[in-house]
Amino acid sequence: MPEVKPLYLPLPAKIEDIIVENSQVKTFVLSFTDQEYGRSFTFEPGQFMMLSVPHHGEAPISIASSPAQSGTLRLSVRRAGKLTTALLELEKGAVVGLRGPYGKAFAMREFGHKDLLFVAGGIGLAPLRSVIESCLTERERYGEITILFGSRTPSDLAFRQDIDNWRRQPGVRCLLTVDQGEPGWQENIGLVTTLFDEARISPAHTALVCGPPLMIRAVLAELSRRGLRDENIITTMERHMKCGVGVCRHCHLDDKLVCVDGPVFNLAQLRNMEVMELA
Numbered sequence: 003m004p005e006v007k008p009l010y011l012p013l014p015a016k017i018e019d020i021i022v023e024n025s026q027v028k029t030f031v032l033s034f035t036d037q038e039y040g041r042s043f044t045f046e047p048g049q050f051m052m053l054s055v056p057h058h059g060e061a062p063i064s065i066a067s068s069p070a071q072s073g074t075l076r077l078s079v080r081r082a083g084k085l086t087t088a089l090l091e092l093e094k095g096a097v098v099g100l101r102g103p104y105g106k107a108f109a110m111r112e113f114g115h116k117d118l119l120f121v122a123g124g125i126g127l128a129p130l131r132s133v134i135e136s137c138l139t140e141r142e143r144y145g146e147i148t149i150l151f152g153s154r155t156p157s158d159l160a161f162r163q164d165i166d167n168w169r170r171q172p173g174v175r176c177l178l179t180v181d182q183g184e185p186g187w188q189e190n191i192g193l194v195t196t197l198f199d200e201a202r203i204s205p206a207h208t209a210l211v212c213g214p215p216l217m218i219r220a221v222l223a224e225l226s227r228r229g230l231r232d233e234n235i236i237t238t239m240e241r242h243m244k245c246g247v248g249v250c251r252h253c254h255l256d257d258k259l260v261c262v263d264g265p266v267f268n269l270a271q272l273r274n275m276e277v278m279e280l281a
């Protein structure tokens with residue numbers, strides 16, 4: 003019998019901790035029940051896992067932790083439908099299935115000594131968190147870090163612990179915005195692009211962008227207008243997935259497959275495809 007690679011089999015992982023980010027998002031800290039496998043497990047920022055809950059299906063979820071944080075894996079999940087609703091009801095100690103990691107990662111090597119701009123909307127901060135945390139573990143390798151994060155309302159603001167931590171780090175700026183303010187909100191109100199002047203974006207920045215399609219469209223256009231090279235504007239694409247490994251073609255993006263050719267693409271690559279985010 004040929005050996006079945008663990009990469010294609012869901013392996014049991016225990017929920018070690020749960021961080022309630024807001025009413026719709028929780029961050030799960032997971033560890034593989036096979037500790038030896040867990041210790042040997044590696045991934046790169048930008049990759050995703052296929053997460054399964056018995057009887058509720060499977061979904062692609064970005065890895066939100068840094069590879070440097072070995073032993074556990076963080077996945078931040080927003081309630082969308084069947085699987086994610088079931089997952090959000092689980093408690094510490096429950097066991098889920100994980101297979102992966104899948105997909106092309108961010109090219110971290112190319113970011114060395116560059117000023118990095120992270121632009122995220124909502125749950126889109128999850129894959130970027132993996133990059134940001136990686137940069138912070140080797141802080142001297144990277145230039146200035148600017149994080150622009152948009153949420154619907156202040157109550158929807160997720161990743162608060164991370165934001166507080168990032169704001170304490172030297173050479174890191176984190177600006178927040180919401181679509182709709184609430185009493186007591188002291189920061190910006192408006193689309194994330196309304197933070198661009200305060201962020202002093204320059205053509206020398208390398209930008210990593212992740213969020214809902216409409217946000218991606220507006221942000222890519224504005225970064226381009228401000229003179230960033232297409233190769234230095236990098237984003238992630240979301241499409242419906244089934245297999246995660248390039249077989250079912252559910253996740254096609256023009257002539258590419260998001261699960262194997264992405265989810266990370268730069269703007270130069272996207273301009274060669276028919277993509278709704280650029281239409």
Ligand SMILES: Cc1cc2nc3c(=O)[nH]c(=O)nc-3n(C[C@H](O)[C@H](O)[C@H](O)COP(=O)(O)OP(=O)(O)OC[C@H]3O[C@@H](n4cnc5c(N)ncnc54)[C@H](O)[C@@H]3O)c2cc1C
Binds near residue numbers: 061080082239240242
């Ligand atoms: C590479 C990748 C990484 C992702 N990372 C995360 C993450 O870190 N955290 C997170 O919360 N979500 C993430 N998602 C989205 C997540 O996979 C979907 O929300 C999830 O599959 C929904 O499953 P469900 O059974 O709960 O919802 P379903 O019952 O399947 O669907 C509920 C609704 O969500 C829509 N939907 C389902 N899947 C997608 C999708 N892939 N893209 C757009 N809309 C979708 C459906 O059209 C439907 O309207 C990611 C998706 C991809 C492709």
Ligand code: FES
Binds near residue numbers: 247
């Ligand atoms: S999810 Fe099956 S080919 Fe991409």
